Amino acid sequence: MKATIQTQGRQFTVTEGDILKVNSYPETQAGDTIDINAVLMVGEGADTRFGTPYVEGASVKATVLENKKEKKVIIFKKKRRQGYRVRRGHRQHISVIKIDSISA
Numbered sequence: 001m002k003a004t005i006q007t008q009g010r011q012f013t014v015t016e017g018d019i020l021k022v023n024s025y026p027e028t029q030a031g032d033t034i035d036i037n038a039v040l041m042v043g044e045g046a047d048t049r050f051g052t053p054y055v056e057g058a059s060v061k062a063t064v065l066e067n068k069k070e071k072k073v074i075i076f077k078k079k080r081r082q083g084y085r086v087r088r089g090h091r092q093h094i095s096v097i098k099i100d101s102i103s104a
Helices: none
Strands: 002-007 010-015 019-023 033-036 039-042 059-069 073-079 084-090 093-103
Touching: 010 019, 010 093
Parallel strands: none
Antiparallel strands: 002 010, 002 039, 019 093, 033 059, 059 093, 073 084
């Protein structure tokens, strides 16, 4: 069974057993269970249900595998012939989650 979910400001189409990298869930530890109720679409083939905007009674259960930081993104600014160069880096906090079950 497939489902399209909305979590942490992004949308994902998932099936059971998928592993996702999403923006960090606040105050969660590795092994915690998350219940995602913002399900936009659920089902496959002829028995697909679409929500307006969410499907009533549908939910997705996921487990947090780990909380970590993503790879560093370098922000480099330069103005030519001015001697102006700025180099900054950013590492986004992310949660790695595994989809356990999809209930419609």
